[in-house]
Amino acid sequence: MYRSFILFIIVLSMIAGVSLIGQQALEDILSVELVSSQDVAIAGEDLDIALIIEIDDPWHVYAPEGNDEFIIAISPSIKSEGQPFSVYEWTFPKAEMISVAGVKEPAAVYGGRLILRTSIAVEATASGILELAGTVYYQACDDVQCLIPATVSFNHSLKIVDNANLSQSINTNIFTHSNSSLPETVTEVAEDDNISGLVVKYGMILTFAIIFLGGLALNLTPCVYPLIPITISFFGGTDAGKGRTFWMALAYVLGIAVTYSILGVVAALGGGLFGALLTNSWVLIGIAALLVGLSLSMFGVYEFRLPTGLMTAASQSKAGIFGSFFMGLTLGIVAAPCVGPFVIGLLTYVAAQQNVLLGFTMFFTLAMGLGLPYLFLAMYSSKISALPRSGMWMVGVRIIFGFVLIAMAIYFIMPLLGEYAPWVMSIFLIGAGVYLIVFDKSGEGNPLFNRIKQLIAIVLIMVGTWMSVPAETNSSQGISWSHPVTQTELSALLDTHRPIMIDVYADWCIPCKEMDKFTFSDPNVVNLSKEFMAIKIDMTRQSDNFEQDILSQFAIKGVPTYIFIKDGNEITSLRSTGFENVEDFIERMRQAL
Numbered sequence: 001m002y003r004s005f006i007l008f009i010i011v012l013s014m015i016a017g018v019s020l021i022g023q024q025a026l027e028d029i030l031s032v033e034l035v036s037s038q039d040v041a042i043a044g045e046d047l048d049i050a051l052i053i054e055i056d057d058p059w060h061v062y063a064p065e066g067n068d069e070f071i072i073a074i075s076p077s078i079k080s081e082g083q084p085f086s087v088y089e090w091t092f093p094k095a096e097m098i099s100v101a102g103v104k105e106p107a108a109v110y111g112g113r114l115i116l117r118t119s120i121a122v123e124a125t126a127s128g129i130l131e132l133a134g135t136v137y138y139q140a141c142d143d144v145q146c147l148i149p150a151t152v153s154f155n156h157s158l159k160i161v162d163n164a165n166l167s168q169s170i171n172t173n174i175f176t177h178s179n180s181s182l183p184e185t186v187t188e189v190a191e192d193d194n195i196s197g198l199v200v201k202y203g204m205i206l207t208f209a210i211i212f213l214g215g216l217a218l219n220l221t222p223c224v225y226p227l228i229p230i231t232i233s234f235f236g237g238t239d240a241g242k243g244r245t246f247w248m249a250l251a252y253v254l255g256i257a258v259t260y261s262i263l264g265v266v267a268a269l270g271g272g273l274f275g276a277l278l279t280n281s282w283v284l285i286g287i288a289a290l291l292v293g294l295s296l297s298m299f300g301v302y303e304f305r306l307p308t309g310l311m312t313a314a315s316q317s318k319a320g321i322f323g324s325f326f327m328g329l330t331l332g333i334v335a336a337p338c339v340g341p342f343v344i345g346l347l348t349y350v351a352a353q354q355n356v357l358l359g360f361t362m363f364f365t366l367a368m369g370l371g372l373p374y375l376f377l378a379m380y381s382s383k384i385s386a387l388p389r390s391g392m393w394m395v396g397v398r399i400i401f402g403f404v405l406i407a408m409a410i411y412f413i414m415p416l417l418g419e420y421a422p423w424v425m426s427i428f429l430i431g432a433g434v435y436l437i438v439f440d441k442s443g444e445g446n447p448l449f450n451r452i453k454q455l456i457a458i459v460l461i462m463v464g465t466w467m468s469v470p471a472e473t474n475s476s477q478g479i480s481w482s483h484p485v486t487q488t489e490l491s492a493l494l495d496t497h498r499p500i501m502i503d504v505y506a507d508w509c510i511p512c513k514e515m516d517k518f519t520f521s522d523p524n525v526v527n528l529s530k531e532f533m534a535i536k537i538d539m540t541r542q543s544d545n546f547e548q549d550i551l552s553q554f555a556i557k558g559v560p561t562y563i564f565i566k567d568g569n570e571i572t573s574l575r576s577t578g579f580e581n582v583e584d585f586i587e588r589m590r591q592a593l
Helices: 002-028 194-220 227-235 240-271 282-300 308-313 316-335 341-353 356-381 393-438 447-468 487-494 510-519 523-528 545-554 583-593
Strands: 030-036 045-053 076-078 085-087 096-098 107-110 111-122 128-138 150-161 500-505 532-536 561-566
Touching: 002 510, 030 128, 030 150, 045 096, 045 150, 076 111, 096 500, 194 341, 227 583, 240 316, 240 341, 240 356, 240 545, 282 393, 308 583, 341 356, 393 447, 500 510, 510 583, 523 583, 561 583
Parallel strands: 500 532
Antiparallel strands: 030 045, 045 111, 076 128, 085 111, 096 107, 128 150, 500 561
């Protein structure tokens, strides 16, 4: 009994000793020092800063990209709330890929000396002492184990001056692009993250005005076209006064804005694609059913009326406004698949700020810009009912819009139809054209409209016939894409001495289809693509870990995204999103060689 008690004390002492050693090691594993490029901070100008992080051997920390979701990446932060400066995004160097126990694929890690760079924008009214205080959150691991995540604090003070002649460059060995610890391509702000620059340069109020104008520009993208017939179909049959119609139209636009804003914030904070909700089969079917339901109203099957319960629960005016808002909520998702560099920058900025309120208000402003034209369209559409009923040509207009809505419904479910999708669309287009010519009599009283309707019918029949012709295999004439579906396949393709060109696309992405049809089919683009390892990554479903790894590894925020890699490093200045014409894309390809 006595010997057992002594043995218990010895074991307990050993455990305590190991714990103390582990705690001491945890504190000594990582040290942080903040340095600046100038010996003083200049009011109204940017200042380059860097964190010099020393990691004891044999420990390493994980990089923020290229790892599984459960891995805790190193994360620096500087407290800027209440301070006279704002912080740009951090720049991380290229990580080392090693095999780690418990992780299927090679992990991206940092070891030894690590330098993280960023810049701060000092306010023009700043004075006194600039206090730079922050933390580095990390988890130290070796090849077989990981320690408890820990935080290391750092502080740095600089005097603020208002004259650039009073400053002097320091730490020049750190703030040069030739430093081996830094990536080959370094930018103060990522190309797509132009919102940070707008906030610093113009202030928050002007930035919101620019975001609003960016929302207006979204109306030039093809994904918002379906909102035109939907808006006309919804408001065209209303019988309301001018004042009430305005409030209904405003509620409709607000509904679109709210849905668009929520989608954007969720995508930004969640790291997913904007519009990726359309990868869900039930969402696609629901949208298609909604569009078909709207088309039935255009064909005169019913008129838009709210359920009796809602009508009795509120006045007719309130019910109309509520119904308009609800319709806008439902249709906001239709505009989601189309994004451009401006929206990508907004997504990146919101994700970096991690401020839900700021993200929502920014996307709400963007969406209000998107919806502003539909406010006037709704007001105009509401006057359709005031036209003379003898004008049967208006019935023809509604029928044509009805066919447009059904075509959009088919388009949304095409990813679910597989190889039969072109046939379904082809049969519908031909059938719609035949109906307009043979069976629809709405234009007989108006010769001009009748000619326009017949022209539309002929175009529908021609397009439908063209879609029914089996596509010839143009593999010898088109870009020879590789289509990896696992991380192992992608890693093998990336392990090449040739320059790499990556196209990240999705079936629900209209600009992606335009790129395949107009840009990637150009003979000059095809010939130049032979100099690259051309990789095409499908993000339609995002149902496997592979797609999630791609989102994290390449920081994908929208599709299409084009990535160029040379000598193992991405040329970040050449990354782009959205549709590009042949000339611009060829120039981008030549710069990557």
